[in-house]
Amino acid sequence: MLSTTPRTTLGRKKHRAVTDRSVLYDVLDEGLICHLGIVRHGVPVVLPTGYGRDGDTLYLHGSTGAASLREAARDLDVCVTVTLLDGIVYSRSVNNHSMNYRSAVIFGKAAPVVDREPKMHGLEVLTEHLAPGSWAHARGVNAKEFAAVSVLALDLAEASVKMRAEGPDDEPEDVEADAAWAGVLPVRTVFGEPEPSADLSPGRPVPAHVTARAAAGR
């Protein structure tokens, strides 16, 4: 079950809250970027960042939005949100237009991962989330890179999922009036054809872990 602390209890539309932990995992595993929120000099800062999940730990990559993550590493509170947009809901009334979506919100303190073994594991989780198969295929992290990169870990203890996955919710009188179209326009994130780097050796094929992903879409 997901936690229901005051921060993760929805103030309205409670039927859209989801308390099944597997849904949290699904949203986090399907998303590609998160939005990391911190407080800096008293004001909110929200930056897009790569992430990856292993069990109940969310890893954040320190090389994106570096200044923010350095501050987060000083034991600042963070809020990490991953949103998947699934559709535009066209209703018979302007007011009932909406979106279908799945959104995970996680509160906690992001701690820097410093010891060698867990930090290398965090880098593997981050890499495999961003580019499945790349950890085995690409050249590994050398000592200089390992020292320069930073990895943060955030526990998934205080997390909530909110979603909408349904057709238009029109007023009975608008359905009766039958004066406008209503329905859902699905929104999907898809992969295109791989674009090989121009400086690859001639004839090098696109490896299977990339072609498979491109073919599967999301």
Added chain:
Amino acid sequence: MLSTTPRTTLGRKKHRAVTDRSVLYDVLDEGLICHLGIVRHGVPVVLPTGYGRDGDTLYLHGSTGAASLREAARDLDVCVTVTLLDGIVYSRSVNNHSMNYRSAVIFGKAAPVVDREPKMHGLEVLTEHLAPGSWAHARGVNAKEFAAVSVLALDLAEASVKMRAEGPDDEPEDVEADAAWAGVLPVRTVFGEPEPSADLSPGRPVPAHVTARAAAGR
């Protein structure tokens, strides 16, 4: 030109900052959801929210993440971020894996729009961003709905855009070694086939403003 206050000046990789205001507009106009950050009880809260842009004003819909927006309406500082993910960058080394993206970050105070004419205008901007053509097609906002909905406006004075739009940035020795594939896997957000509501009158066609959007993709 975009502002370069300390908050919007990048701490690293300055070559990725964009100071052309038209790029800011493009990112905001292409995105469908924003991530709204506020500070609540001293900690950051980041929630996905619908928005729309008119000139240098960003409108936020008060019916999503309601508790947060009610607090924002009490003159709290907000940070609004819109991120478009354009590609996964596969490099010859794990460490140089990256993402191609365009991201707009806006700081400011979101003010509630209360007067009738500007509030109705804000609702039109929000509706036409979410579902172009729906303001004219769907039943308009009635008095009860108008009173219940809230619209916030945020000035685009303090905004920055950051982007990456290039191939892998590999070390010369990794290019020379030629031991791994490198390239970009494009990521796109697309619309699917419209799904009409089951309770429409039989034979009602999908209107042109919806079919055109589905066909155009993004």
